[in-house]
Amino acid sequence: MSPALRVGVVGVGIMGADHAERLARRTARAELVAVADPDEVRAKELASRHDGVWSTGDALELITSDEVDAVVLASPGFVHEEQVLACLAAGKPVLCEKPLTMDSESSLRVVRAEREATERFGRSLVQVGFMRRFDPEYARLRAVLTDGSLGRTLLLHNVHRNASVPNADFRSEMIVRDSLVHEVDVARFLFGEEVVAIQVLSPAPTSLAAEGVIDPQVAIFTMAGGGIVTNEVFVNSQVGYEVRCEAVAERGSVVIGRPSSGAYSTSLGTSGAGQWGGSVPADYRERFATAYDLEVQAWVDSVHAGTSVGPTAWDGYAATAVSTAGMASLASGERVTVDLVDPSTLAGPTTQTHHASSTKEPS
The missing domain is CATH 3.40.50.720 (NAD(P)-binding Rossmann-like Domain)
Structure with a gap:
């Protein structure tokens, strides 16, 4: 030893x-x-x-x-x-x-x-x-998508929500660079290929975001093989830390990160904690412990x-390259090609x- x-x-x-x-x-x-x-x-x-x-x-x-x-x-x-x-x-x-x-x-x-x-x-x-590559749910999802039983993966839908951010210094660009970057790696991990283009959309921001901050954001990735990934990142959701993913393949779909089956909604309970009928994790340390x-x-x-x-290091570089393109798209609203x-x-x-x-x- x-x-x-x-x-x-x-x-x-x-x-x-x-x-x-x-x-x-x-x-x-x-x-x-x-x-x-x-x-x-x-x-x-x-x-x-x-x-x-x-x-x-x-x-x-x-x-x-x-x-x-x-x-x-x-x-x-x-x-x-x-x-x-x-x-x-x-x-x-x-x-x-x-x-x-x-x-x-x-x-x-x-x-x-x-x-x-x-x-x-x-x-x-x-x-x-x-x-997230080490999370048992994400690891299982990748295993299902790569065993061939569902055919080719066509779409991913990602949701990434935080209750709040620590201070007003967390600007719109940081949502792309520091939060959305996880979804970039998830897309590369599950598809097994690179992101070739990104478009970041700017919905009407929550009134709880700092002045000038675009939150939530919606990003659309185009994968090298033609697959599409939609991503919602909302860092002032007030409820808790919600991260989930749905993969849509030719012969079925898989959802991870949902705390219950069927339809459910989130809200603030009387205690001030996020709830869905159970509890929503307070932050990333709990969700991904x-x-x-x-x-x-x-x-x-x-x-x-x-x-x-x-x-x-290559994975880190590829994710940063997508984020760099994403910040350009955030500024312009246009689809931006990823330069790798x-x-x-x-x-x-x-x-x-x-x-x-x-x-x-x-x-």
Whole structure:
């Protein structure tokens, strides 16, 4: 049995703190050893909850430390490129929360750097945190769609709702880049092909959104094989965290994420909690708790095995490229073609969309 993987967490907001707890309490063959955040008081407070964990205000100090074997990045997307590149330079496996970076160009730089690092260190080092691939319902849905029993997949319909956003700084563009990006990866995961075009529609916004914010949004993806994906993202729904997906194939359909059979409606109960006759999850940590646990455990196991599992740097780049096109469509209202480089022009191993076997809010 190999020693426990010594993991450092960068970013100690809601997601980073959740990952720290997961690594410290629920992940086999892993040990939380360090946390980093520019808010040193918050980092120190988190570290104090766990024996032997040290803290720093400098992410690069954690990444380059000889006491850290691997890194979880739960920091804001605008610092991901620098931090992922630092992990690659140090030869350290990294689980990077979405988005990989803020735009296509920087994500492509990460892809190229990771391919060079793969040749140097003999294994892929980047896994991107699209945890829905590890969710049992999504994994089952993909298995049904790929076993051939329903024929070719024709349509996907995605719903992604948050009760609210943490502050007025969560603008329309962030709904595309930080929330819709999950649906981008879901579409690629379930169809097994790239998104080639996107159109973002702007319905009349809810009165509860910040001034100038377009919420909800409806996005339409066109897949490489001609399939269509419709997506509703509504980050101020007030009710709770609702994520569901319906796949329509030639000989049937499959729905996941619905808490009951038949028709149902959501509303605010007398307690102020979202309800449908049961309860609506409060946030992404509750809805995808199992998916996060499976994701992090699979990552730790893959590091021990010297293999890779889950979404790759290419998957992160492809999702960011769609989001970049989506932000252009948000501004114009027009259908925008997704600009992806030809993977055959990149050095290193052949690019494949990897599938899982079974503080950035909202998610």
